[in-house]
Amino acid sequence: MPRSPRYRRPTLDSAVAAYEKRIAPLLAPEPADPSGRRRVAQENDTAVSAALGIEPIAVATEDSTVPVDEHPDVRVRVYWPGAVPAPRGAGLPILVYFYGGGFTIAGIDWVSWDARFRQRARDAGIIIVAADYAHAPEQHFPAQPEQCWSAFEWAYAHAEELGGSRERLAVGGASSGGDLAAAVTLMNRDRENRPIAMQVLENPALDLTIGHADMRGISAGMPGVIVRTAGQALVRQYVGDDRALARHPYASPLLADSHEGLPPALILTSELDPLRGDGEAYARALSAADVPVTAIRFIGQTHGSLGSTGYVPAADAAHRILVGELRTLHDRGRA
Template sequence: MPRTSRFRRPMLDSAVAAHEKRMAPLLAPEPADPAGRRRVAQENDAAVSAALGIESPATASEVRTVAVDGHPDVRVRIYWPGDEPASSDAGLPILVYFYGGGFTIAGIDWVSWDARFRERARDAGVIIVAADYAHAPENRYPVQPEQCWSAFEWTVEHAEEIGGRRDRVAVGGASSGGDLAAAVTLMNRDRARHPIALQLLENPALDLTIGHADMRGISAGMPGVIVRKAGRSLVRQYLGDDTSKARHPYASPMLAPSHEGLPPALIITSELDPLRGDGEAYARALSASGVPVTALRFIGQTHGSLGSTGFVPAADVAHRLIVSELRALHQAGAE
């Protein structure tokens, strides 16, 4: 009988491969300049969403503008789970969330992100406050973490006004937004110590020195040197030319001197994503510091495939998992 190796090369999930093949003809090439790339990326998001029939559920929402000390104001959009804004005595859990886009693209107005926020709010019965933080390279660190911190503080201060409870506030983010979410938990520990019930990190970037990137799972057709080069390009746009900034804890939460006193965490990673190294290393660092943490790696998934709910079965599972964690906040606040 043929021998079966215990160390088989990771393979792309067939559902992801089919979904990517379907989307490829819909995507226009992105130009090199940041503003042009951002514009075309949003147009691609709208085109793909229209072709796939992705629509935002008709749930209540409202945009507010939050002042940020020493930095540009930040827009936040409040998403309620029902057709009307929650009453001030509703006592709902709140998730403060930061979108992903490599610090350079995406936002709360993208069709895909708006639909995701509305679906999660509706399915989990929670309020989501999504921050539309500024893009690099036009705005660079520390603008983004300070904007996200101000969005979080605003949410805590106005929790009851928007129908929530300040002892049932969670913080979350995906990719670069996961970096910002983790930074906010560190800032909160250092500055205010508001109760945070959960930190939800989805394929997060947590070490901007690229020191924890794991290239073992990526395709042989995409050499690690190319992936690292692309990562460093995004980091340079975000941090500028001063490479020492990448070691600041609020830029690279993985490199913080201590992770003690941080909130419980759910960290989701994907097998075919170099950032799985960041997420899994952070899970170990949190656990070693006494922080309750659950980390799950989705086999055969890529950096963005878990956002493809309705088209990739693993993405549907990830959605149900996240909704379940958010629903649990109805029963118990932060310790």
């Protein structure tokens, strides 16, 4: 009888290793205090982007401020696929997107995120509405999902004047932004039931109890207990002192009592990312609820490496997959 194949510990993609080695000298250490960490993280993003020659392409953009009931207003930035805004009634798809940053850092003004939104809008031929939701710990849950819900409602209400279509509306996010995107789909089902054509989740955090984190892909140099401790620290900053809030479905969409009636999903996960467990468990939960779902695991990739387009072939493949999926929105609602 043939032998069963031996288990091999996952290994880091050589392109990711080369990329990390290249940018390591550019990264200043981040201080412990939240505001200082946020400032240095943005400075690091600017330095890395400059060194790699990342320059946002010229597409039309416009910022607006959206009021949020009982919480701080949220700024949104609209990205059009061309050099000028789409005319009213053009019927373009709209993707409402939430950036990733562990609920504590990043934003739509970061060079890397701004460049990514511009590239995706142009390549997919869609409008992107990116929400600059508030950071923890200055603002706690549920401020962020409420801000993201308000951004989604604003996009729905203004779809036609933006040159978009309410029939071609999608929601997406990465990491903590994936958590917020999934939360918005639950809030929509519970509140208004707007027609969301698609949800796109990239390495999403979906269980803030850390109950589905998969540590098997972490290297020996980063023990799982350290990863869990770091994750729990971010969760405490986000939900505050009441740890029970981490189980709320708008904080941990994976733990919702039901996933029925949610939008079709594309979920991307990475083999060497502890959040792989969240994304893949969510894919199974959606499938069990008869929600169409496609889940793709990228071998040898880390939590952030799929954002390294131009330097990591798997990141380029992920971009093509996302763009291809978003382009299918153009056919929604047509006879």
